[in-house]
Amino acid sequence: MSTRAAVADARLVVVKVGSSSLTTAEGGLDPARLDDLVDAIAGRRAAGSQVVLVSSGAIAAGLAPLGIARRPRDLATQQAAASVGQIVLGHAYVASFARHSLRVGQVLLTADDVVRRSHYRNAQRTLTRLLALGAVPVVNENDTVATDEIRFGDNDRLAALVAHLIGADALVLLSDVDALYDGDPRLGPARRITEVAGGSDVEGVRAGTSGASGLGTGGMASKLAAARLASAAGVPVLLAAATDAVNALGPAEVGTAFATAGRRLSSRRFWLAYAADSTGTLTLDDGAVAAVVRDRRSLLAAGITATTGDFVAGDVVELTDQSGNVIARGITNYDAPELPDLIGHQSHTLPTSRRREVIHADDLVPLAHH
Template structure:
């Protein structure tokens, strides 16, 4: 953990980023009683508009639809049942979009609303279509405002929180940086409300956050994330080559300016192609393949294709062309890839060497070009 000092390379990269994804949480835009706080929203828009005026492109991932819909519906607290959440989102999303459009219009900036479901990220065709949409919106000079489409999402297929959504969108749009804004000014090694908690200014690798106790959703009751989800999102983006800055929404001007506030997360992995990122982090896995030690060494260590001889077990119901997880003998996911066999066909082939297979089945189970080892 690096102390506060001269501006780090990570902070310089965030400050210089040509395209940045900014995520803001519900508690930073709404009141505890429900409804949008226009002053807070305008302050955020001021910061984003300033970045655009300086020549940058910004994609804004904004929570707040459900929270914004509570007061108009007479609901006093965020509901727990999905139907009520969807009803609140239906009302609140209109208010949120209108508020952003009105606020950005002060700077002659046009807003484009993009509502995503998990399918839009998990399914390859949807993922590519979303890429084209964002590309065109940005080329036309708009500010895309993104949220999960809560009105149609189900418990089984949803992102869970907009922090993870923001990390996925950052890679999807080819962002140069990700800025996570919340009601906490940085990452701390414990609960920042308690004496003795220390701010972590720089995170240069996984070991810098070992032992950090990050909490779930805050006390406001209007959000779904929390510091744990922000930490997970920051590590996901950093591992895929995107520098991250975590700060409070009240520091938005500084975060989108010199980036000398909050916690900076240095890049810990190479920038992946859109396809490899989709395979490793965005696609929905339809099944699991269990590997022996030799296959793990070949797939992860030497980046080879997976053959039937190295598989010890098959789990799930999948078709050829689906994405599956690859697990080591200890049950840990070590890679993901596109499988070349159906789940009904594969069990009869596992453990067999290529010369033992019928000629029409002598192919890789997962080709190296369709496989992504995971850290």
């Protein structure tokens, strides 16, 4: 099945929309744009699919009511705008979806909710139950409490994480750009890329880091990163303009399609690979890199050449090769202070209590093929 057919036939779809696609140039919510998006989602629902909407726009929606002219740079004012804007945005969605007799449930997530395994499972259960009850979950980052240190950074990455979290069959990223280009089409000639089958198709793409309107935090760089993250984990992706939402959520004949690049990871392995925070690094010799990546074996102390970070047993750490490239992530069985006396030693030369694997194969996710 082609990627576009997979998106068109998906039973469970995550749709992400950016701030610039929901707001006016002055910064307030644009009811007509929001209604158009909701109409497209309602159409997909009527065709038999379940939809989760990941919506930006809370900060932008809070600016006008507070008399703020442009997106604030300081965190406190952003959070104040978000606290007003979440209600404005939520109310707008409730009213708009009500035109189709659909109920809405708001789900506000922080990065912590995805990073911590127990929170991850809880978010999963909440979203699954909302869908089972027939509601349309509207997900947003909880900007009112997120700090710079624990932000997703943009809702594109959040959407990719949510897509895997709930086992979505497709991810549709809607923005103010109609496709992926190899440069910024506003700055001169740029080649439109309609199909991405693998990493070589996006080599040389120069992607900007902020939206055209200045109202969002995304930009093409974050959309490209989110699309590659989702497709690498087995979720097909369509990137299209919000103004093409009806087609994007219908026959999917617009925008850029990203083919899946691998088997769908289990929820736990996806969390380990992409969502969890890492608290340290283990550097491996060439033999250990081959054992972990190619042979999918456990990591033993003998293959480690150095460690950095302050981690404890049960924490997620990154594994790097001798050049510093991250080749895997895993859950360590040791505290950081225990390892210096063990690294480089064969297991049979260690005390019996220290012969267990540093990271068991079941707790390891190779990343080299991404």
